[in-house]
Amino acid sequence: MRKLFVVVLCVGLLLSGVASAQETIRIGANLEMTGAVAAYGQMIWEGINLIREIVGDTVLGKKVELVLVDNKSDKVEAANATTRLIDKENVVAIIGPAISGSMLAAGPICEEKQIPIISATATNPLVTQGKKFVFRACFLDPYQAAAAAQFAREDLKAETAAILSDIAQDYCVALGNFFKEEFEKRGGKVIVEQHCKTGDQDFSAQLTTIINANPDLLYVPNYYTEIALICRQARDLGYEGIILSADGADAPELFSVGGDAVEGLYHTAIWDATKGLNDIGQKYIDRYKEKFGKDPNMFGALGADAYLILINAIERAGSTDPVRIREAIEDTENLDVVTGKVTIENGDALKPVVVRKVEGGKFVFVKTVTVE
Amino acid sequence: MSWVTFFQQLMNGISVGSLYALLAIGYTLVYGILGLINFAHSDVFMLGTYFAFFMMVIFLLPWWLSVLIGVALCAVVGMSIERVAYRPLRNAPRISALITAVGVSFFIENLGLVTVGARPKGFPRPDLMKNVYVLLGARIQGVTFWVPVISILILFVLFYIVYRTKIGIAMRAVSRDMETTRLMGVDVDRIILYTFALGSALAGIGGVLWACKYPQINPLMGVFPGWKAFTAAVVGGIGNVVGAMLGGFIIGLAEILIVAFFPGLTGYRDAFVFTILIVFLLVRPGGLMGEAVREKV
Numbered sequence: 188m189r190k191l192f193v194v195v196l197c198v199g200l201l202l203s204g205v206a207s208a209q210e211t212i213r214i215g216a217n218l219e220m221t222g223a224v225a226a227y228g229q230m231i232w233e234g235i236n237l238i239r240e241i242v243g244d245t246v247l248g249k250k251v252e253l254v255l256v257d258n259k260s261d262k263v264e265a266a267n268a269t270t271r272l273i274d275k276e277n278v279v280a281i282i283g284p285a286i287s288g289s290m291l292a293a294g295p296i297c298e299e300k301q302i303p304i305i306s307a308t309a310t311n312p313l314v315t316q317g318k319k320f321v322f323r324a325c326f327l328d329p330y331q332a333a334a335a336a337q338f339a340r341e342d343l344k345a346e347t348a349a350i351l352s353d354i355a356q357d358y359c360v361a362l363g364n365f366f367k368e369e370f371e372k373r374g375g376k377v378i379v380e381q382h383c384k385t386g387d388q389d390f391s392a393q394l395t396t397i398i399n400a401n402p403d404l405l406y407v408p409n410y411y412t413e414i415a416l417i418c419r420q421a422r423d424l425g426y427e428g429i430i431l432s433a434d435g436a437d438a439p440e441l442f443s444v445g446g447d448a449v450e451g452l453y454h455t456a457i458w459d460a461t462k463g464l465n466d467i468g469q470k471y472i473d474r475y476k477e478k479f480g481k482d483p484n485m486f487g488a489l490g491a492d493a494y495l496i497l498i499n500a501i502e503r504a505g506s507t508d509p510v511r512i513r514e515a516i517e518d519t520e521n522l523d524v525v526t527g528k529v530t531i532e533n534g535d536a537l538k539p540v541v542v543r544k545v546e547g548g549k550f551v552f553v554k555t556v557t558v559e
Numbered sequence: 560m561s562w563v564t565f566f567q568q569l570m571n572g573i574s575v576g577s578l579y580a581l582l583a584i585g586y587t588l589v590y591g592i593l594g595l596i597n598f599a600h601s602d603v604f605m606l607g608t609y610f611a612f613f614m615m616v617i618f619l620l621p622w623w624l625s626v627l628i629g630v631a632l633c634a635v636v637g638m639s640i641e642r643v644a645y646r647p648l649r650n651a652p653r654i655s656a657l658i659t660a661v662g663v664s665f666f667i668e669n670l671g672l673v674t675v676g677a678r679p680k681g682f683p684r685p686d687l688m689k690n691v692y693v694l695l696g697a698r699i700q701g702v703t704f705w706v707p708v709i710s711i712l713i714l715f716v717l718f719y720i721v722y723r724t725k726i727g728i729a730m731r732a733v734s735r736d737m738e739t740t741r742l743m744g745v746d747v748d749r750i751i752l753y754t755f756a757l758g759s760a761l762a763g764i765g766g767v768l769w770a771c772k773y774p775q776i777n778p779l780m781g782v783f784p785g786w787k788a789f790t791a792a793v794v795g796g797i798g799n800v801v802g803a804m805l806g807g808f809i810i811g812l813a814e815i816l817i818v819a820f821f822p823g824l825t826g827y828r829d830a831f832v833f834t835i836l837i838v839f840l841l842v843r844p845g846g847l848m849g850e851a852v853r854e855k856v
Contacts, residue, residue, distance in 0.1 A: 379822065383825070388769075388775065392571055392814070392819055393825055395571060423698065423700055443680060444681040
């Protein structure tokens, strides 16, 4: 009996040894390594490799081999790279381009050939819309605005709100609209909505109208320059309520232009690089600082997330069949990744939104919000 | 709308209008003498803020000295533009000079983008400018009191130069008839150089005051204020200094009050300003004071 056991064990070891030696799991990386947005692709690649150093590079007992193809920040190249990864390199899944335009070019090919693809940072809603094999590791603007509205109602206890959004930016308009929808759904009221335009420097008329309506909270989902000037002028005009903004606020210029007027400003962010939300997040931050000697960036963190989501899905699928991997990705629920706990729904990532506040000329972590 | 709110909006309008007025004077001065719309004016305005900014941040000079040097450098830049870009075209058709002016404007903007970058910088302001005062319930920034005072001072200085000095007599002569003036032995090129120095120094002052109100400077910051000040100059009657000031206040008040009375139309704020320009060009091309006052500076 014991002899038999040893034999079985030996055979098992032998087989697994043979398997791992001969068979690796190939995952494609279709990234912007050169061209206009090379910085994004390189940061994502950096993040993927860093997380492999932390969690190891094997799944299902097999070694994961990454096949990197540079898409040169170009849509056509991104499509070609996708075809090459699938037909020639025989990958079972792909980590896709950083930007929406290239992801929109790569998506339909993966859809047709039934190979799952996941982008770290492509935010255009069309990227995943109506597609089964296309995913992303970041959340979308509606989700961020909903989180902001929930934070405004539940934590800041705001009853009334005003919105001052930039009509020249789709991003700002979308955030403003989704914030209003969610804020009113939660029993609050948006009492005044005003607009400005990128490059505007004077907001006094809009702000006077807003102050006259006396809202508890002012939502300014714009970019940092406008946010800084709006805060400045709002405070000069005597506004004392809360100001809440979105991830567009995250730039050093917010402080150099806004000065003491941005003190107390809240904003929603994708990630806070100073504080890990979980064990793996903290490990990533520590490892990154140790290796590169600076604070980690959002792109790398989301790249690491994309990799973790894929590896976890392959593990749960228990197979390298792309169709089964796809199903497993779609079933991802509360998976611990670098930027928090992620759940995948209709191809998009749902994860906690970070809220930060300006204190003493820098952003300070307040809490995370998960939309309920 | 309550009275306090209305008064606040009125003050907002006067505040932004007085800045347009100051800029419009510069446009109108050069036009009155040369018949040229100096589109580079708004870019000299931008350069003024950067010169002052770098004096403060790099050379750590006091605020007032940085501003003085900035304004002086603007005058030098204005003269250089005249010498390099406009003088060779003195006898060319007007349209050539106009297109060159647009070219110079783009050149300066893009030079700025390449050298200092597009990311905005915060402009340091003295307390005198940034403190907020409460007047009849309206909150007004210090700079809002200073701009009209400075504008009127400038107006007096301009009138003095134009009507009481030899250079002023020559300027008026050039504006009437350049060729005859030249025949009278006046160095016309030098007079034009002085005119540009004066106009560009005004742009520099305008830029610094603008940055005191909106403490964010970037290479394209002059574009929209420039267009609006130009509109103000046309509405007031281009070539007329008092008209330019009046036009500035009208444009400033118009764009604030449309938002105040029709909050739903905030997106059309700029469109409204340029509609005023079109209406004036159609109905009264000479502007408000273009016909009433014949005498041009």
